[in-house]
Amino acid sequence: MSVPVDELTTRARDVFRTIVEGYLQTGVPVGSKTIAAGGFGLSPASIRGVMADLEGLGLLTHPHTSAGRVPTETGLRLFVDAMMRTAEPTVEERAMIEGSTRGPVEDALAAASTTLSGLSACAGIVMVPGRELRLRQIAFVPLSPLQTLAVVVGMDGEVENRVVDLPAPIPSAALNEAGNFMTARLGGLTLGEAALRLAEEVRSGRAALDAAAQSLIERGMADWSRDGAQRPVLIVRGAANLIDDSAARDLDRVRQLLDEIEGAEEIARLLEGAREGAATKVFIGAENKLFALSGSSVIAAPYRGREGRVVGVVGVIGPTRLNYARVVPMVDLTAQALSQTFQRQAG
Structure with a gap:
């Protein structure tokens, strides 16, 4: 429930502000006697009545071990949005x-x-x-018949290890071919740029790759370029x-x-x-x-x-x-x- 600040009386706003500022400063509930001692010109009993009204609006609550009040999250939102007096950095x-x-x-x-x-x-x-990694070197290490580990080294020396799922077993020779191709032809590019370069080379027939190696590179590039942009x-x-x-x-x-x-x-x-x-x-x-x-x-x-x-x-x-x-x-x-x-x- 959101309470517009202009629905509060001046007295309620003053009591509420005092409680919130006191709580944020000390971390302990603020009681009516503390507020009365601040020169409000109100008795503790009158202040307790205002506090009860504020609690009824959902702006304050009181821990069961204390008679004082603390702001609720709704109260903090009202304070931050409509009542806070900011203190500029020194x-x-x-x-x-x-x-x-x-x-x-x-x-x-x-x-x-x-x-x-x-x-x-x-x-x-x-x-x-x-920022996407810029490729310097890539190698593929077999983990299982249907998984390989891609070791990706960036131009800045950063190393990333990524697991690639395979649709079918790929021979070690094809893994080596894929790594050598990517290192030689895609080095210096981001993952996204490398994916575009690869697609162009495949379309033009310049990528003379084994079908298994080509599938591995295309699968990896699609996943990695998307991951690099979103991570x-x-x-x-x-x-x-x-x-x-x-x-x-x-x-x-x-x-x-x-x-x-x-x-x-x-x-x-x-x-x-x-x-x-x-x-x-x-x-x-x-x-x-x-x-x-x-x-x-x-x-x-x-x-x-x-x-x-x-x-x-x-x-x-x-x-x-x-x-x-x-x-x-x-x-x-x-x-x-x-x-x-x-x-x-x-x-």
């Missing part, structure tokens, strides 16, 4: 973020993630622009920040969160949702199925390359009780700094 924080994004792109991405993690006390994440590349820094004093009381939640972070493809799908908007996006708890069990939040923003095209996403993963007012501007600034780095180096 001069020192701005200098750290902008300094981390200078230098070669790959270094800037890793450094930005590390810096954002350190400043936010969350796990920093960067979704890197997809997410994530940089995650500072996952240990998620294990704080409060987390020690809820180890199951922490284990669940760390397992979720290991699921790079799932996180990448979540971050794809941040590519579509111009502004920083906040995903709170169960709003996203991936983090529904661990009760975590994600703050993410797109960064852009040449002609303003979105090339990736940067952000943080943390508990729902994080300092949104401080971290949202940090993520936004990091995205802007990365955009400048990409545009500068693209030019």
Whole structure:
């Protein structure tokens, strides 16, 4: 249930804001006496009445061991969208973020993630622009009659091992022929480019290959080029920040969160949702199925390359009780700094 902020009275908004800000700062429920001591001019009994109304709207809840209140995920969403007063990064924080994004792109991405993690006390994440391996050498090693292992070496020295399923047994000689052909004729190309080159050579009759070798290459190239284009590349820094004093009381939640972070493809799908908007996006708890069990939040923003095209996403993963007012501007600034780095180096 979503509650428009203008449906709350001024008194209710003030009490609600105080509770949310107090909880995000301390991590403990906020009681009526604490609010009354803040100079509201209301008695604890009157404040409790307002708190009860807010709880009835689904914006607050109270742990059974405390008389104080904490915001629900619905309440946090209302606060972030309509009531939060952001705190711009300090001069020192701005200098750290902008300094981390200078230098070669790959270094800037890793450094930005590390810096954002350190400043936010969350796990920093960067979704890197997809890049396909450029082929230098390929060899096929038989595993079984219907499977072979492709050892793919990239121009940068990166090595990938991929299992290829075979429709029928292929002789060792055909495996060697396929590997030698790909190394000699497709070297220096991305997997996608190699697939197109191969199709052209087969059409023109220039690919003088054994039928079994040709089938193996075509099957491998189709799978690999599709995989290379879809596979997410994530940089995650500072996952240990998620294990704080409060987390020690809820180890199951922490284990669940760390397992979720290991699921790079799932996180990448979540971050794809941040590519579509111009502004920083906040995903709170169960709003996203991936983090529904661990009760975590994600703050993410797109960064852009040449002609303003979105090339990736940067952000943080943390508990729902994080300092949104401080971290949202940090993520936004990091995205802007990365955009400048990409545009500068693209030019």
